[in-house]
Amino acid sequence: QQPVQSPQAVILREGEDAVINCSSSKALYSVHWYRQKHGEAPVFLMILLKGGEQKGHEKISASFNEKKQQSSLYLTASQLSYSGTYFCGTYGAGGTSYGKLTFGQGTILTVHP
């Protein structure tokens, strides 16, 4: 089942902060975050694993609440380059969602000067 992201869209000015949420109805093994700029492929931002391990490539922080099956991506001091569509992807911990990285519908982030 597809995770639900909120908000669907957010508009910021440079330097402002934003939080993007991802919620699942299934028990999760891990949560992935990706950013896709218009006309480009999605690019990896972060993985959050059950048990607390995190792996990321950028100065972007995120949290993973295993009990609530929720994750949040924190974008602080936003830059113009942060603009794009953010997707969370979830690997289920079992059942029919096991082994499938299922993506949310995306959150469109626009940063203005």
Added chain:
Amino acid sequence: KAGVTQTPRYLIKTRGQQVTLSCSPISGHRSVSWYQQTPGQGLQFLFEYFSETQRNKGNFPGRFSGRQFSNSRSEMNVSTLELGDSALYLCASSLDRGELFFGEGSRLTVL
């Protein structure tokens, strides 16, 4: 190192035809996943292959199929194309359910 390569990048087909898309993963990556991206549906999981075996399949009709070769290269095939199959088809490779590296995609237009 070289990224994920997808071919062709663009193609136009008519209803009823079939199409084959190719994906060459990053060297050393044994997992290849395919996604369909449309404006209305976002990124929809098609299937995942690992060491030539389909490990998982999404909720797509049997017209969508794929395979993986011994060198980890993968192909997906769509038979009897419908207008609704028009989309960007993305391939992603990973070591094993880790960070996904996406290709630029194959944009299919069905007329």
